[in-house]
Amino acid sequence: NPDGNLNRAEAAALLYRVLGLEEPAAPTVTPFTDVALDQWYSGYISMLKDMMLVSGNPDGTFAPSHNINRAEFLKLAVNVYIYLNGATAATTADTFVDVAAGEWYTESVEIAAGMGVVAGYDCDGGKCFRPEADITRAEATKILFQMFFAA
Numbered sequence: 001n002p003d004g005n006l007n008r009a010e011a012a013a014l015l016y017r018v019l020g021l022e023e024p025a026a027p028t029v030t031p032f033t034d035v036a037l038d039q040w041y042s043g044y045i046s047m048l049k050d051m052m053l054v055s056g057n058p059d060g061t062f063a064p065s066h067n068i069n070r071a072e073f074l075k076l077a078v079n080v081y082i083y084l085n086g087a088t089a090a091t092t093a094d095t096f097v098d099v100a101a102g103e104w105y106t107e108s109v110e111i112a113a114g115m116g117v118v119a120g121y122d123c124d125g126g127k128c129f130r131p132e133a134d135i136t137r138a139e140a141t142k143i144l145f146q147m148f149f150a151a
Contacts, residue, residue, distance in 0.1 A: 002138035005135070006067065006073065006134075007064065007065055007066060007068060008063055008064050008065070009044075009045070009064035011068045011135075012041055015076055015080050016044040016047060016048055018080055023043070024043030025043055026043050027042055029046075031045050031056075031062070032045065033061055035062050048076075053079045053083060068134070069133060070131055070132070070133050070134075070135045071105035071109070071131035073143070074105065074112050081111075081147055088111050088114070095109065095110055095120075095129075096113070096127050096128055097123065097128055098129055099131060109129055116146065117143055118143065
């Protein structure tokens with residue numbers, strides 16, 4: 001279902017697998033208040049939290065069944081990239097007309113754009129990133145492939 005939305009649990013599993021580590025064991029302590037220990041995704045989320053690659057929501061939840069938006073996914077993907085490869089330089093702040101300077105995701109979008117990982121969409125005034133739009137499985141896969149596996 002490439003055009004289907006990616007949820008936060010699926011995103012965590014994809015991003016953990018990019019790290020190339022062994023499949024995680026089930027955690028013994030819940031990583032977030034809404035991540036039950038017996039769920040298929042709990043080990044991925046717990047390990048990413050332990051590695052400080054995800055932080056969840058301000059209320060202590062992770063919302064694993066909620067769709068992940070483009071800004072959230074890209075922020076996590078860039079976190080994993082930096083974890084594996086070290087810091088990378090951002091591009092200019094005006095890459096996309098709908099990404100304002102100083103937003104929590106701006107630097108990640110700029111880094112990904114500078115790497116050629118995201119190109120955006122044509123919109124009024126130039127190119128748009130659509131940070132609040134849900135990311136599809138195809139979009140997430142393309143980003144991960146270009147970021148971690150393309151030559």
